[in-house]
Amino acid sequence: MPQRRSHVAPSAAQSDLATALAALRTELDAPTEFSAEVLAEAASAAPPAPDLDLRDVAFATLDPAGSMDLDQAFQLERSGSGYTVRYAIADVPSFVAAGGALDAAARARGETLYAADGTIPLHPRILSEDHASLLPDQDRPALVWTFALDAAGSVTGTRLERALIRSRAKLDYVTTQADLDAGRDSPATLLPEFGRLRVEQEAQRGGASLNLPDEEVVRHDDGTYAIERRSPLPVEDWNAQLSLMTGMAAAQLMLQAKVGILRIMPQPDEATFDTFRRQTEALGVPWTTGRYGEYLRALDRTDPRTLPILEAASALFRGAGYVAFDGQLPAETTQAAIAAPYAHATAPLRRLVDRWSLAISLAVSQGDDIPAWVRESLSQVPDLMRASAQRSSTLNSRTVNLVEAALLAPRVGETFDAVVIRRNGGHGSVQIADPPVTAPMTLPDSAAAGSTIRVTLTGVDVAKGEVVFAVA
Template identity: 85%
Template sequence: MPQRRSHVAPSAAQSELATALAALRTEIGAPAEFSPEALAEAASVSAPVPDLDLRHIAFATLDPAGSMDLDQAFQIERSGSGYTVRYAIADVPSFVTAGGALDEAARGRGETLYAADGTIPLHPPVLSEDRASLLPDQDRPALVWTFALDATGTVTDTRLERALIRSRAKLDYITAQADLDAGRDTPAALLPEVGRLRLAQEAQRGGASLNLPDDEVVRKDDGTYAIERRTPLPIEDWNAQLSLMTGMAAAQLMLQAKVGILRTMPQPDDAAFDTFRRQTEALGVPWTAGRYGDYLRGLDRDDQRTLPILEAASALFRGAGYVAFDGQVPAETTQAAIAAPYAHATAPLRRLVDRWSLAISLAVSRGEEIPAWVHESMEQVPDLMHAAAQRSSTLNSRTLDLVEAAVLAPHVGETFPAVVIRRNGERGTVQITEPPVTASMALPNSAAAGATIQVVLNSVDVAKGQAAFAVV
């Protein structure tokens, strides 16, 4: 189970924090309310009923507890020595008409933003959390991927169809993991087997992932804000492998048609690898041979040196972006961390680009012409997604700064143990365990990455999201 420790800001800082969070929306240029035209279209639009009826398939969704914008539903069964995996994706292309008010609103947003004081959705909630969401016990149109896997988890056949489905269960990560650990019956019973096989496939391809612990800002039932640190559950990694498998299949269809939008990331260059090697040597856990993904997977998560190593490795995961192509395959098609061509195609309720990926994939799989609106608009999508990603990144980092400052407010003058996780010249970043905050500060020459030091909190400004620490 994930380690969860919650640190709540005191009541004296909560009012100031609420004001700062509201101002943050203006600061990042967060979209305002949906236009009346977009709301009316979302409430009235109807998706055609698919000819294929798969409501007899026992699909289930798996998401964080409380989620209502359910993009994916899965079903896994044994097939000989292998498996059949069905992965249903909300059929957003059937609900959103190109050039309509909904389309215009979604292009202006790019992706759903999860702010501490409320979600800023890509589509109106009547669509994203109701009519198009794969909620349990509701008939829904979906784009269903069917994968045949052999005993090693290798995909031997792929099919994509538009179908009517009916999810039977709404699972959440924590409860589903507990059911698996206890051996209880669950729709996710085969997910560990398939997930581990797909993780092994990723390792063979040379893929890598960081899996850093998350510092999450949560809003309590009483309206107060807190920071919780959690380690991702195994079931989250297994579930992610279904999405990755689907994104790779979508990418192959796009490359086959020479039309699409890929999610790419360059392979780190020799200089980046050399820097990372020196950092691991300085931390006493040298990466001497083999692929960096294998090295990261083998790290001891209980070793205090692992966090600064993972932070150092983050430099190897830079440069991700989108590339659109129409008629000619781009020179670079690989997402280096996945070690394969890849496309975002599994979260159309929450991410704009997925609608294009799904429309292209369905047309190619059917042997049909790709819709004209795709050709006309796809060159714009990378820029729209880049702008949305920048807005989301700023929102997340500034929100964490604000809540950290509020949590720290009553502790001015106190001393904390901290681990140096990154150093850059005379300054660096340290990780304080309790409460779980990171801080940038001047460091003495003796404070190398991985070292444990004592820091004192000198001052806090909740409105600016600033906390000033110094080494004792």
């Protein structure tokens, strides 16, 4: 099981923290409420039942525990020496009328924001957590991808159809991982086999995954906040391969039609690679051969040098964005970390761009014309997503900083062991384990990345989310 540590800020700092979190929402100008018109439109949206009925297929969803905005449901089965994979996506295009109030509200938001004091959803909850969500034991319209895979996990056939489905089970990561580890029967029984094959396909393409440990802000039932640091479970990685496979299929359909919107990321240049090589040498785990994805996959996650290496590797994963095209293919079509063309097409309840990707993919798959509303608005989507991504990034980083400051507020003057995870000249970042906090500080000449030093907490400002460490 991954490391999972939870620490709660003391009550004296919780009040300051709550005030700071509320101020952050105001500062970001993130819309939190929907108008009466939008709510009414969402409540009344009732797409006609699709002609294709797949309610006899035993779909299941797999998400973090407690999730209600369920975008995807899967079903895997053996087919000869290979596999058949069905992947149902919430049919948001059927619920959101182009040009309506609901459409306008979603464009203003861009994506669901996950604030510490509650989510700010892309769509009204009656839609995202009820009518359009692939909840268990409910008939739901969905866009269903069907993939034929050979024995090596390579896709040999793809189709996309609008269908009526009925999910049988609402799975969560922790319970499902425990069931798989214990050999208990599960709708996800074939997922490890599928996931490992697809990871091998990724390696053969030259793809790479960073898989840094997450720092998650959680809110307890009593209103207090905490930070949990955890590494992804294997089942999360296997489940992600379903989405990656689907995103690559959507990209191929859009490239075929010469109309679409891709998620792209440039290949790192040689200077960036050279810098990373020098960093790995300094940490004592040099990258000397093979692709960088192979090197990252082979790292020992129990080695204390691995976290600084992964932090350094984050420079290889920069520059991701969206490119829209209609009639002429863009100059850049590849997502370098995936090592293939790729599109966001599996989370339409939580991300705006997926609605366009799905509408285009369905039309191309069915041989229909691309909907007029898609072509009319396609060029606007990259800017909408760029703005929402900036807002989300600011919210996430500032929230973590605020909660970290609240956790440390009563501990000014204490000394901690800290691992240097990044160094740039005389400055860098350190990470302490208890509580799980990462912070910038001025470093002594002897403190190389990957080394452990003793630091003293000299100051905290909860309102600003700032902590100050000095060498002990």
